[in-house]
Amino acid sequence: MEIDYFKIADLVLLLRDGKDYLQDAMWDFVCTENNEPDISVTVIQGGWEKDYPEEPLINDRLLWIYETKEEYIVRYRTCANIECYVNRKFTGESMIYLKQKSETSKKPEDLERNEMMRTIRDIFFFHMLKMGRIAVHSASFIYRDRVWLFSALSGTGKSTHVSLWHENGYPVEDFNGDLAICYVKEGMAIAASAPWCGTSEVYCNKKRKLGGILFLEQAEENSATGISVSTCMVRLAARCLTPNWNRELMTLNLNVAEEIAPLIVSGVLKCNTAPDAAVEAKGFIDGHCSIGA
Amino acid sequence: MKIRDTYLLKKAGDSYFLFPVGQNAVDYKHMLELNGTGYFITTQILNEITYDELLKKLIAEYEATEEDLPILRRDLDIFVYQLREREILE
Numbered sequence: 001m002e003i004d005y006f007k008i009a010d011l012v013l014l015l016r017d018g019k020d021y022l023q024d025a026m027w028d029f030v031c032t033e034n035n036e037p038d039i040s041v042t043v044i045q046g047g048w049e050k051d052y053p054e055e056p057l058i059n060d061r062l063l064w065i066y067e068t069k070e071e072y073i074v075r076y077r078t079c080a081n082i083e084c085y086v087n088r089k090f091t092g093e094s095m096i097y098l099k100q101k102s103e104t105s106k107k108p109e110d111l112e113r114n115e116m117m118r119t120i121r122d123i124f125f126f127h128m129l130k131m132g133r134i135a136v137h138s139a140s141f142i143y144r145d146r147v148w149l150f151s152a153l154s155g156t157g158k159s160t161h162v163s164l165w166h167e168n169g170y171p172v173e174d175f176n177g178d179l180a181i182c183y184v185k186e187g188m189a190i191a192a193s194a195p196w197c198g199t200s201e202v203y204c205n206k207k208r209k210l211g212g213i214l215f216l217e218q219a220e221e222n223s224a225t226g227i228s229v230s231t232c233m234v235r236l237a238a239r240c241l242t243p244n245w246n247r248e249l250m251t252l253n254l255n256v257a258e259e260i261a262p263l264i265v266s267g268v269l270k271c272n273t274a275p276d277a278a279v280e281a282k283g284f285i286d287g288h289c290s291i292g293a
Numbered sequence: 294m295k296i297r298d299t300y301l302l303k304k305a306g307d308s309y310f311l312f313p314v315g316q317n318a319v320d321y322k323h324m325l326e327l328n329g330t331g332y333f334i335t336t337q338i339l340n341e342i343t344y345d346e347l348l349k350k351l352i353a354e355y356e357a358t359e360e361d362l363p364i365l366r367r368d369l370d371i372f373v374y375q376l377r378e379r380e381i382l383e
Contacts, residue, residue: 057315060319230306234310244315249314250301258305
């Protein structure tokens, strides 16, 4: 049995027998820690022989989610190599069941690696939510030693906006192109990057104080406006990638968002794709930083 | 009448929201922001309640008179219709 440890957002993830399926990004988070892991994932070759429960909790176009007393079972509709995964409700354990036994000579293909990375991501998000962390769909960078998130629906222009900061020559450092793991530690809001970054290929193994979040909306004119803590909480919860499969999980998302919202700067950035959009956003952030946020 | 368990009621600051969860979240149902009266009604129908019982509770809560009753009933009907249309009610 092969065991590897990874540290992401201050949590130790143990992976049994899945290393061949990992993408390079994951190895940037490898650690030597071998204490009790927070989350453990075991990859099982072709071992799923049970029947699925009759009624799914969720019936999505890509997957079914079943709930039993002890666990959630996530079954993919179309997946090249993974049959399903099981999240234990009351521990940090999960199992990934592969469809068939891989031949030792056959190396996993890109598609299989993508599937495995996505599955480990979803498992990690499930368990980390119970440990007070949410994943916020956003593009982000480090500026003034804090992480700033730009969040919006896919296609709104998150990455485009971040690239404007680079084009304007502002001193920013890329953090993550698709998500940030956010949580509160010792009274401070923290953002951690992760090996998962959508198709952006922008990630790092760093964490910083979370400065704030700007919710992007496309507009002809650029403007940045502050929002109330409660609006921030609601919008933050709506942008979570962490699961909201039922009331218990949704409550956890909302509780973490509620904890984070008063600790950060938040606003709505109405913007176009001109460099002035970054000027406007920078002005908003600088204005809040200079008054001690 | 009863709120489906695929919605979650949450207070945020001075506002109240019904958040879609589970299948409703997957289906991109939207959250609903409630005013104070909407919040009162929603808390009453978290558990099974009949229309008439709900109307009585509203009359008591807002100390409504006979004169207020048509308006109260109309507003309740509109709100219940909105909840039904969004499939928030069982």
